[in-house]
Amino acid sequence: MGFKIAVVGDQDTVTGFALAGATYTHIYTTKEEALAKLGEFLASDEIGLVLITHRIVEELGYEFRRMMRAKRLLPLVLRISDKTGYVSKVDELREIIKRTVGAEIMVKREGS
Amino acid sequence: MAALAVSPTRMELLKLRQRVGLAQRGHDLLKEKMDALVIEFFEVLRRIQEARMKALEQLSVAHRALSMCFAIVGTLETKQASKETRRELQVEISTRHIMGIAVPAVEVREVERNALVRGYGLHMTSSVLDEASREFERALKLLIELAELEGSAFALARELEKTKRRVNALEYILIPRLKEALKFIMMRLDEMERENFSRLKRIKAMLEERG
Numbered sequence: 157m158g159f160k161i162a163v164v165g166d167q168d169t170v171t172g173f174a175l176a177g178a179t180y181t182h183i184y185t186t187k188e189e190a191l192a193k194l195g196e197f198l199a200s201d202e203i204g205l206v207l208i209t210h211r212i213v214e215e216l217g218y219e220f221r222r223m224m225r226a227k228r229l230l231p232l233v234l235r236i237s238d239k240t241g242y243v244s245k246v247d248e249l250r251e252i253i254k255r256t257v258g259a260e261i262m263v264k265r266e267g268s
Numbered sequence: 269m270a271a272l273a274v275s276p277t278r279m280e281l282l283k284l285r286q287r288v289g290l291a292q293r294g295h296d297l298l299k300e301k302m303d304a305l306v307i308e309f310f311e312v313l314r315r316i317q318e319a320r321m322k323a324l325e326q327l328s329v330a331h332r333a334l335s336m337c338f339a340i341v342g343t344l345e346t347k348q349a350s351k352e353t354r355r356e357l358q359v360e361i362s363t364r365h366i367m368g369i370a371v372p373a374v375e376v377r378e379v380e381r382n383a384l385v386r387g388y389g390l391h392m393t394s395s396v397l398d399e400a401s402r403e404f405e406r407a408l409k410l411l412i413e414l415a416e417l418e419g420s421a422f423a424l425a426r427e428l429e430k431t432k433r434r435v436n437a438l439e440y441i442l443i444p445r446l447k448e449a450l451k452f453i454m455m456r457l458d459e460m461e462r463e464n465f466s467r468l469k470r471i472k473a474m475l476e477e478r479g
Contacts, residue, residue: 158358161408167347172334174350175397177357177381186364204361204374205322205415230361234415237324239331252425253313 159204159231162197165189168239170208179203184212191219198223203231209238273451276456284453288446295438301367308366309424316417323410329438330403337400348390348395349397359412371423374416376409 162180163173166262170181182193190212197206198249213235226235253267274280337346360375386401 159361161357161359161412168331168334169339171347171350172330172400172404173408175334175353175386175401176408177353177386178408179356204359205412207411230372232361232374232415232419234411234418236411237327239328239335243324252422252429255429 160202161205161207162200162203162231163207164194164197164212165207165209166211166238168238169207173207178207184209184215187215187219191216191223194220194223198231198233199225200231206231206233207236208233210235210243211231211238274453276453276460278457281450281453281457284446284450288443288450291438291443291446295435295443298431298435298438302428304367305424305428305431309421309428312417312421312424315419316414319410319414319417323407323414326403326407330400330407333396333400333403337396342395345393346397346400349393353386353401354390357408363398366424368424369427371420372416374412374419376412381405393415402467 160179161173161177162182163170163178164182164184165173167183170183174181182190184190187214194206194208195215197203211222227233235243274284334418341349358377360377362373362375363370364373365371381401386398388397
């Protein structure tokens with residue numbers, strides 16, 4: 157089954173992905189609006205992938221995490237960096253590893 | 269201390285032994301499952317790291333191309349073009365099962381398009397715009413792959429958490445409690461044995477006195 161792609165981000169990110177063919181876009185203005193739109197995207201059966209910039213994820217904060225926990229397997233939500241290459245310091249996956257594997261913090265080397 | 273209310277009978281003892289055996293077996297199985305999950309999880313993590321690096325690199329390349337486009341073609345024109353673009357990219361997403369856990373499986377078809385297919389007017393735009401679009405299409409392709417991996421990682425992590433909780437519940441709560449109860453019954457039965465023994469002795473002595 158084919159799914160469409162949605163993007164939530166700043167003007168530049170949205171423009172870029174629109175050029176690449178993302179179907180739904182939302183340009184971040186206010187938190188409330190973004191949350192509403194994100195909820196709409198998550199509830200949609202058409203959308204398979206939602207891209208959202210790290211900066212906005214941080215703006216949304218707790219509400220976003222709550223939505224992530226409540227969502228189904230699809231759509232997938234992927235955090236991306238914006239044009240400044242901004243990536244949030246808290247790595248979601250690393251957090252999960254800490255919680256599941258215990259207090260273990262991984263140090264991985266490249267090319268092993 | 270005995271958290272489980274049991275009556276100290278032989279029947280109960282047998283039943284308890286069975287339960288301990290069952291709990292132990294369940295615990296071992298779950299532990300094995302957890303180990304397998306961890307191996308799977310780390311494999312996915314390794315791949316994520318590679319994919320993420322590639323995707324982020326490509327994304328910054330794309331952003332640079334887009335800035336270039338903003339500068340040369342103009343912000344307004346670029347935005348206009350982005351609105352004219354045909355925006356119906358589709359990805360195939362199905363679910364795959366790793367040890368009974370549904371993880372997303374994404375199939376990426378060719379994302380890169382020919383400038384003619386994109387849908388913006390060619391006479392008003394320059395090749396810089398094509399460049400930016402192409403870079404973004406490439407980035408999108410890598411991001412889609414990354415999304416699949418991250419989706420799997422999250423699904424696995426959630427399952428891992430659940431399994432771990434179960435293993436711990438068995439290991440630290442249920443099995444100790446059952447063992448506690450088992451010990452209690454055994455002590456109790458031994459005590460009764462001793463009581464009975466001394467009682468018999470006493471009766472025997474009484475009978476001998478009389479007879």
